[in-house]
Amino acid sequence: MNPGRPGAVDPLPSWNPGRAKSVLLDFVARVTDQSGADFVPPADRVATFDNDGTLWCEYPLQxxxxxxxxxxxxxxxxxxxxxxxxxxxxxxxxxxxxxxxxxxxxxxxxxxxxxAGMSEEEFGRVAHDFLATAKHPKLGTLFSENVYRPQVELLKFLRGNGFRTFIVTGGGIEFVRAISEQRYGVMRDEVVGSNDKLQFEIVDGKAQVKKLGELNSFDDREAKPANIALHIGRRPILAFGNSDGDLAMLRYALGGEGPRLALLLHHDDAEREFAYDREFHLSPLAEALDKADAYGIVLTSMKTDWAEVF
Amino acid sequence: MNPGRPGAVDPLPSWNPGRAKSVLLDFVARVTDQSGADFVPPADRVATFDNDGTLWCEYPLQxxxxxxxxxxxxxxxxxxxxxxxxxxxxxxxxxxxxxxxxxxxxxxxxxxxxxAGMSEEEFGRVAHDFLATAKHPKLGTLFSENVYRPQVELLKFLRGNGFRTFIVTGGGIEFVRAISEQRYGVMRDEVVGSNDKLQFEIVDGKAQVKKLGELNSFDDREAKPANIALHIGRRPILAFGNSDGDLAMLRYALGGEGPRLALLLHHDDAEREFAYDREFHLSPLAEALDKADAYGIVLTSMKTDWAEVF
Incomplete structure (x- = not known):
């Protein structure tokens, strides 16, 4: 199937025509073309996405x-x-x-x-309850509704073409797992993230895993490729981020053999979402923006590349 | 589908009739019966298997x-x-x-x-080369051929019934990944195991992840449930092991709500493989054997429950 052929149903209707959309359609067409030089077997079609600011709104605070x-x-x-x-x-x-x-x-x-002291399952319930009711202070919608429609389309499009899609987040692995299946179609085991030290224990004869209250891995910057190697065990052929915290992951994806694609979302849409980059202290986009061209990273503009945001 | 109904093709032909086989067939029938009280949605059908001594031969040394x-x-x-x-x-x-x-x-x-200092990809090549040629000193076959046929059948049977199958090994995560897809149909990202400290680096402009030469997690005993929580993020409903190193994982599987099954393979077949348990210093089976009944763990005898071994 060539997803970009004339007359075909557009698999990415929330993406405007432009470089980012063309590059995505072309990449998927190439790696799935069994007779082409760029064919990639399904097992190697691994795509990794950052979460905060890449799949859902992270502004003014994560x-x-x-x-x-x-x-x-x-x-x-x-x-x-x-x-x-x-x-x-x-x-x-x-x-x-x-x-x-x-x-x-x-x-x-x-x-x-x-x-500290909470079991993984208790934490999951607390996170679920928060996400079921808590609202964004400016947008007024549930946080969990502020996922980007073009990215949900992209995740589905990739999976429909034999990719497996993973989230690699600086956020807490269990927190993101609380929404990953329902909102993104990404299974809990396909989420990689910051994580706490854990301990197995038997309480009243029942086995459980407890959080020790201490960070084990902060999954940001150079830790992202290392945690991809640990959890996924394959170098992604496609990676998507939005900040300097994703730069190492994007370069890791680009550093392997064969066809590679790395994309960076630029929040430049003050009207439909927010416009920010270098000055966002909690997760700036500066070095990655300056060096995107030099590294071969494709910039995606929220303002011009996305027909819809939410 | 009721896999145990009369006239149906036996999904586990290498398993002899007996308690272990009945329990497995019954369990899968119950959790997949949408109209039954024990139905489990596919996303929650997580099965975890130890590797050394559970999926392949570990004797006289791993x-x-x-x-x-x-x-x-x-x-x-x-x-x-x-x-x-x-x-x-x-x-x-x-x-x-x-x-x-x-x-x-x-x-x-x-x-x-x-x-130390080797990239993940270099290690993968070295492990692959070893496994392609190295032979078992007594059996004379390639180590990678000494996988248990009844377990490969069981893995396939489970996946055919909507389970996702994971390996949770005390062995090195990258070492087991070198054979998991080809031998077991278990994807690299579905392998959890002992792992080294890793570091991202750029060498000659190329991004890679390097092994630091130091153990990060020894995935044995109490570490197994903790690593399941980290990597899989779900409590398994079925777990299979063969040593005291698996006891915490088996109890973790049994400790959740709803239908649960934990099994333990006993190496009691000196003729077709090896007979050992308590005296195997590198990975003894003692406490788990003594307490299997009390904990509700189902014993599997290699000698009587398996029609074929390799």
Missing amino acids: VQVFFLVDRVKALRDADPSVGDRQPFKALLEHDAATLHSLGKQGLMELFAATH | VQVFFLVDRVKALRDADPSVGDRQPFKALLEHDAATLHSLGKQGLMELFAATH
């Missing part, structure tokens, strides 16, 4: 930061003195300067600490 | 130990003084007492150390 605030509120309800202590106080007051000074890793460490 | 000896020989060829140093000397002389005193974790640490 969804997990709102979840962290929610969690700290619950801890304060149980023990009011929590509200007087830093950095909890800053979190409860949405003090942006303090949040940014903690950085994404610091926030992930704090997040891990606030779940 | 295949990876032979690979380690092979690797030490290569190091000695490059630097003859290696052969005079311990523990390399003991390995080259197949000194069983020293091998057993190192223990499985010690051997895995040594294995990691002998691959």
